[in-house]
Amino acid sequence: MNNPAEDTFFGHAWYEQVAKALGASYLDRPKQKGLRFGVSGLSVVYPIFPSGLHEYDEDSLLALVSEWKGELWGASLLRFCTFIDLEKTHILDGRTFYRIQDSTVTRISALQDWSKLVLPSSLQRNLKRACKLGVSIRDATLDDTDAVFKLYQTAVERNSGALRYTRAYFEALLSGNHSDLRCMLACVEGECVAMNIAAFQGKQAFYLHGGFVGEFSEYRAPDLLMFTAIEWAKKKGAESFDFMSSPSSQAGLIKYKEKWGGESRPQYTVDICRSRFSLYVFDMVMKGLELKRKIYK
Known part of the structure; x- marks a missing residue:
């Protein structure tokens, strides 16, 4: 490594x-x-x-x-x-x-063998729905720092957590032209409704941060972002996609990661x-x- x-x-x-x-x-x-x-x-x-x-x-x-x-x-x-x-x-x-x-870590181990066809029908429907409803995806820039931080903040508050990362942290992530780091925004009629940050390291890819606006949950924007992040990692040659660790008590979050083909272990x-x-x-x-x-x- x-x-x-x-x-x-x-x-x-x-x-x-x-x-x-x-x-x-x-x-x-x-x-x-x-x-x-x-x-x-x-x-x-x-x-x-x-x-x-x-x-x-x-x-x-x-x-x-x-x-x-x-x-x-x-x-x-x-x-x-x-x-x-x-x-x-x-x-x-x-x-x-x-x-x-x-904690519990979830990872797609054989990423180069992964495809959309392995996804459960519910996820495939969500991806089609997001495209049908006009969800667009673009890479975030430094000017999007406030939007990215707000989406992170919303995700933390939804789960009754505490803010661990600052606005300056996300500004640092967005401040450089890093080919091994991708921050994407999902937009509906020009409004940023979800974000996903993934990174590439060696032969591994990692999901770092995500967040979405609850009022737009019907658009399934987070699913489209996650699919795009996994596809991006696969095209870059990553051999695995790591969803990083989750508290073992958050069974719903772990199950969501497993729907993408990830396998979990302590x-x-x-x-x-x-x-x-x-x-x-x-x-x-x-x-x-x-x-x-x-x-x-």
Whole structure:
């Protein structure tokens, strides 16, 4: 897999906006290995960022932890993703202090074999309906930042969530001419009613963000956008399309992703600290940030 830091849309400006959106600060890339962020006096290293870009198996997981402990990357916490259930395997017991957040990741594994014909009839009808009702799709530009952010904001509020990303974050995404990043808007009579942001990395494609205006749900614009994003990724030569992780409690969202041909499995985000106290402090900091986002969303 390519180093994300070497690709066009993974740059310092983007990292800074991501950090700001998450209530952190972008520090640096220690020894060209991942990224380091600062959170309320603590530093967090991601060997791969975003962490979901790579899943560690048992051997690489143990090697990563040993390297982090031995080389002292100058971070209080190490975060990565794995498909190994550490609570069942116990492979890190006695080695370090850690916590696990479980989620469900959905992915089309053989994208080059994927076609519209594999979609359920309900989705195929939705795509036809969107075209029949005149939904048009165009690529977003920097001038569309407000529209994109508003659609994201609407999606978060619909699900009673907290705003994790700022307007400046989406402005950073739209500010460059990135061939490996595509932000699309679906329009009805000139009004932007849905958006979809997908990215291409190595041989993988990822669905990053989406949102729509509920009053226009009958137009099925989000379905047409998702289909276009998957087709775009396939034409670029991607071998898989990753819908990224979803909270395991959101069965409806997971089922929707599976309708596109995605297969789901558990994914675990692991936070490793050098001491139980630093893990406790980090947990309190993150809970405080989440509460702040809910209050000031």
